[in-house]
Amino acid sequence: MDLVALAAEAYVYGYPLVRDLSVVEGAMYTGYGPLPPTPFNHFAHADRPVPPDTPFVSVGDDTVRSVAHLDLSGGPVLLHVPGQDSAYRVLQFVDAWTDNFAYVGRHRSTSTRAGDWLVVPPGWAGRVPDGVLGVIDAPTSVVTVVGRSDCDGGAERVRAFQEQLTVTYVETGTHRTGLPAPDPDVPEPLRFFEQLRVWMADFPPSAPDRAYQDRFQPLGLLEEGASPYVRADAVLVRALTEGAARGGARVEEADRAGAVRAGWVMRPHLFDYNLDHYGVGTIDSPEWRIADREASYLTRAVAARSALWGVHGYETLYARALCDAGGGRLNGAHSYVLRFEGRPPAEAGWALAVYEMAGYSGAAYGTAGYDGAGSRIGESLAGRVPAYAEDGSLTVRVRRERPDDPVAAVNWLAAPDGDFRLVLRLCAPGAGILDGTYRLPAVERDR
Numbered sequence: 001m002d003l004v005a006l007a008a009e010a011y012v013y014g015y016p017l018v019r020d021l022s023v024v025e026g027a028m029y030t031g032y033g034p035l036p037p038t039p040f041n042h043f044a045h046a047d048r049p050v051p052p053d054t055p056f057v058s059v060g061d062d063t064v065r066s067v068a069h070l071d072l073s074g075g076p077v078l079l080h081v082p083g084q085d086s087a088y089r090v091l092q093f094v095d096a097w098t099d100n101f102a103y104v105g106r107h108r109s110t111s112t113r114a115g116d117w118l119v120v121p122p123g124w125a126g127r128v129p130d131g132v133l134g135v136i137d138a139p140t141s142v143v144t145v146v147g148r149s150d151c152d153g154g155a156e157r158v159r160a161f162q163e164q165l166t167v168t169y170v171e172t173g174t175h176r177t178g179l180p181a182p183d184p185d186v187p188e189p190l191r192f193f194e195q196l197r198v199w200m201a202d203f204p205p206s207a208p209d210r211a212y213q214d215r216f217q218p219l220g221l222l223e224e225g226a227s228p229y230v231r232a233d234a235v236l237v238r239a240l241t242e243g244a245a246r247g248g249a250r251v252e253e254a255d256r257a258g259a260v261r262a263g264w265v266m267r268p269h270l271f272d273y274n275l276d277h278y279g280v281g282t283i284d285s286p287e288w289r290i291a292d293r294e295a296s297y298l299t300r301a302v303a304a305r306s307a308l309w310g311v312h313g314y315e316t317l318y319a320r321a322l323c324d325a326g327g328g329r330l331n332g333a334h335s336y337v338l339r340f341e342g343r344p345p346a347e348a349g350w351a352l353a354v355y356e357m358a359g360y361s362g363a364a365y366g367t368a369g370y371d372g373a374g375s376r377i378g379e380s381l382a383g384r385v386p387a388y389a390e391d392g393s394l395t396v397r398v399r400r401e402r403p404d405d406p407v408a409a410v411n412w413l414a415a416p417d418g419d420f421r422l423v424l425r426l427c428a429p430g431a432g433i434l435d436g437t438y439r440l441p442a443v444e445r446d447r
Contacts, residue, residue, distance in 0.1 A: 001218060003218065003219065003235070003236070003239035003243070004238075004239050004242045004243045004246065005243070005246075006215065006216065006218065006219060006239070006243065007193075007219055007239050007240050007242070007243020007244065007246075007247070008243040008244075008246040008247040008250065009215070009216075009243075009247070010193070010196070010216045010219055010221060010243065010247070011192070011243055011244050011246075011247025011248060011251075012247045012250060012251060012297055012298055012301050013212070013213065013216075013297045013301075014192075014193075014196040014200065014221075015247070015248075015251060015301040015304060015305070016097055016098040016300045016301055016303070016304035017096055017097050017098075017196065017199055017200065017203065018192055018195045018196055018199065019098075019304040019305070019308060020094070020096055020097070020098050020144070020304065020308065021096060021142070021179055021195070021199050021203075022195070023308060024069050024096075024142065024144060024179065025178070025179050027044070027067070027069060028040070028069070028178065031044065033046065033065075034046040034047060034048055035065065035067055038067075038068075038069075039177065040069055040070065040071035040142075040175060040176070040177065041068065041069075041070055041071060041077060041167045041169070041175065042068060042167060043066050043067065043068040043145075043147075043162070043165050043166070043167065044066070044067050044068070045064075045065075045066045045159075045162040045165075046064050046065045046066070047064070047155070047159075048064065048155075049063060049064055063088075063148040063149055063150055064148075064149045064150075064158045064162075065146065065147060065148060065149075066146075066147035066149065066162050066165055067144065067145065067146055067147065068144070068145045068147075068165075068167055069142065069143075069144050069145075070119060070138070070142065070143050070144070070145060070167065071141065071142055071175045071176050072119065072120065072121035072124075072138055072141045072142070072143070072175075073121065073141045073142075073173070073174075073175055073176045074169070074171065074172075074173030074174045074175035074176075075121070075124070075126070075169070075170065075171030075172075075173040075175075076118055076119055076120040076121065076124060076126070076170055076171065077118075077119050077167050077168065077169055077170065078116045078117070078118060078119075078129070078132070078167070078168045078169075078170055079091075079116065079117045079118075079119055079136075079145065079165075079166075079167055080114075080115070080116050080164065080165065080166040080167075080168070081104055081114065081115065081116075081117060081133075081164075081165065082114050082161055082164035082165065083113060083114035087149065087150045087157065087161075088105075088148075088149075088150040088348050088349055088427050089105055089147070089148065089149050089150065089161060090103055090104070090105030090147070090148050090311075090315065090316075091103065091104040091105060091145055091146070091147045092145070092146045092147075092148070092309070092311055092315070093119075093136060093138070093143055093144075093145055093279065094143060094144045094145075094146065094309050095138060095139040095140040095142075095143050095203075095277065096140040096142050096143070096199070096203040097139070097140065097203070097205050097209075097300075098300060098303065098304050098308065098309070099139060099273070099274040099276075099277055100271055100274055100282070100311060100312055101136075101137075101138070101139055101143075101274065101277040101278070101279045101282065102136045102279035102280045102281055102282060103280065103281030103282065103311075103315060104117060104136075104280060104281060105281065105315075113133065114164075115131070115132065115133040116129075116131070116132045116133060117132060117133050117134055117135075117136055117280075118132045118134070118135045118136065118170070119136045119138055119143070120135060120136070120137055120138060121138055121141045122137075122138065122139060122140065122141065124137075126171070129170060134280055136279055136280055137277075137279055139205075139206070139276070139277045140203040140204075141202075141203065142179070142203060144309060146309050147162075147165060148316075149161055149162065150349075179199070179202075180198050180199065180201075180202045181198070182194040182195050182197075182198045182227070183198075183226075183227035183229070183230060185227075185230045186227055186229045186230055187229070187237075189237070189240075189241050189244075190229040190232065190237065190240055190241070192244055193219065193220075193221065193229060193240050193244075194227055194229050196221060197220065197221045197222075197223065197227070197228075197229075200213065200221065201224065206275075206276035206277070208275075208276065208293060209276075209293075212293070212294070219236070219239070219240065220232070220236065250298070251298070251301045251302055251305055252305070254298055254299075254301075254302050255302045255305055255306050263321050263323055263324070263325055263442055263443055264319040264320065264321050264424070264440045265319065265320050265321070265322070266317065266318070266319040266320075266440075267307075267313075268313030268317055268429075268433075268434055269288070269290075269313055270299065270302070270303050270307065270310065270313070271303055271310055271311065271312045271313070272288050272289055272290050272296075272299070272312070272313075273290055273296035273297070273299045273300040273303070274289075275289055275290065275293060275296060282312070283312070283314055288312065288313075288314060313429065313434065314428070314429070314434070315427075315428065316425060316426065316427050316428075316429070317346075317425075317426045317429040317433060317434070318423060318424070318425055318426075319423070319424040319426075319440060320421055320422065320423045320424075321421060321422040321424075321443050322357075322421045323443075324336060324442075324443045324444065324445045325442035325443055325444050325445070326445060328445060329419055330398075330415075330419060330420050330421060330422065330443065331415075331418060331419050331420070332399075332400050332415040332416050332417045332418060332419075332420060333417075334399075334445050334447060335397065335398070335399035335445070335446050335447045336397070336398040336399065336415075336443050336444060336445055336446065337395060337396070337397050337398075337443075337444050337446050338395070338396045338398070338422075338441040338442070338443055338444070339393060339394070339395050339396075339441050340393060340394040340395075340396070340441050341392075341393055341439070341441070342392045342393065342394075342438075343388070343392070343394070344424070344426055344433065344438070345426070345429060345430025345431070345432040345433050345438050346426035346427055346428060346429050346430060346433070347427070347428040347429075347430060348427035348428035349378060349427050350378050350424065350425060350426045350427065351377070351378030351424075351425045352377055352378060352396065352413065352422065352423070352424050352425075353413075353422070353423050353425070354398065354413045354414065354415060354416070354420050354421075354422060355420060355421050355422075355423055356416045356418070356419075356420055357418065357419035357420055357421055377396065377410075377411065377413065378425075386410060386411050387407050387410045387411055394411065395408075395411060396411050396412075396413060397411060397412050397413070398412075398413045398415050398422070398443075399412070399414075399415055400414065400415050400416075400417070402414070422443065424440070
């Protein structure tokens with residue numbers, strides 16, 4: 001048996017679980033981005049758009065996050081969701097293996113009514129309280145709820161929504177205050193596999209995945225009790241360390257192979273690896289599932305690496321452009337023009353924003369206070385509403401200087417001095433953008 005190859009498979013398979021729970025654990029003690037340290041079953045709220053260098057943001061986003069890590073080991077909890085206003089807001093539910101298994105929101109998945117949702121652990125068969133809006137079945141006993149609030153209306157409107165998001169207990173069970181701890185005596189090079197061993201036992205996946213992971217018995221990943229990695233023999237140590245390196249390289253290589261359309265990088269099916277859990281607001285349909293289960297493990301690892309807690313393409317789709325149509329890097333020393341042939345197909349609104357490239361981080365250029373001045377245009381989302389031509393087309397100019405022409409100024413995006421990227425966000429995207437019949441415009445350099 002090739003133990004190195006097997007360890008590489010195990011790394012790809014288990015990376016999402018280890019990545020997810022490592023971030024969850026960090027959230028409790030150190031926080032991340034603008035989100036403060038927060039214990040289980042409480043919401044942490046950002047007071048500004050979350051920068052793209054935060055662990056769960058990749059391409060850039062102008063929503064404000066509210067995140068709660070729910071522990072259901074002591075029983076279900078009630079999640080109170082306020083009434084939805086006209087702004088785009090959605091709560092996404094992610095299990096420990098990074099499967100998106102439910103969505104609660106105004107525009108696509110559920111109603112605008114205020115009320116409570118009962119979130120229950122695996123196998124729960126208790127009584128559902130009267131008056132709840134619905135039951136959300138969690139695949140694992142720890143789940144993450146990621147709330148996204150559009151900045152439309154400013155900070156006060158977002159804060160009013162956040163203050164009404166609450167989590168309460170409905171049973172008297174004892175909830176854990178931390179995650180199961182790996183053995184601290186395991187050498188650092190083997191720590192990943194020790195985390196995977198411990199967390200895989202506490203947060204088992206679906207039955208088909210459990211059958212797949214039985215193949216990892218020779219690596220010690222299914223052993224219970226004392227860790228087999230404290231005094232592992234040299235053969236196993238070599239297999240695990242070389243396998244982790246090989247598996248990591250496989251994920252990194254697959255991550256670089258994103259889809260490109262006319263200079264835009266877009267991955268509408270990056271989160272289609274959930275094959276077993278379809279709750280409120282999800283779409284159980286073949287076009288949103290990866291047919292090959294083993295292939296789905298690599299896609300899941302890529303998503304965890306590059307866009308942890310990202311949403312399905314049918315909820316929100318992101319496209320980013322780093323280069324112009326000629327292949328040159330976007331830079332504020334030049335001026336660019338984009339011509340949309342018609343409104344981007346997005347039922348819940350769209351936004352086009354400029355992001356600085358320095359450190360691949362930072363909020364949209366010039367968006368302090370959520371005003372989007374000079375940095376973002378769109379419809380139904382924060383930013384200036386664009387001016388369309390009589391034929392329905394939209395011409396957007398990206399450059400440092402504000403155009404003198406009033407109409408051109410409305411459709412102008414201010415560019416920073418150095419390299420930048422464009423990010424197009426489409427909420428509840430239409431069929432045209434998903435099937436490729438609507439073509440995103442090329443970013444043409446005009447000087």
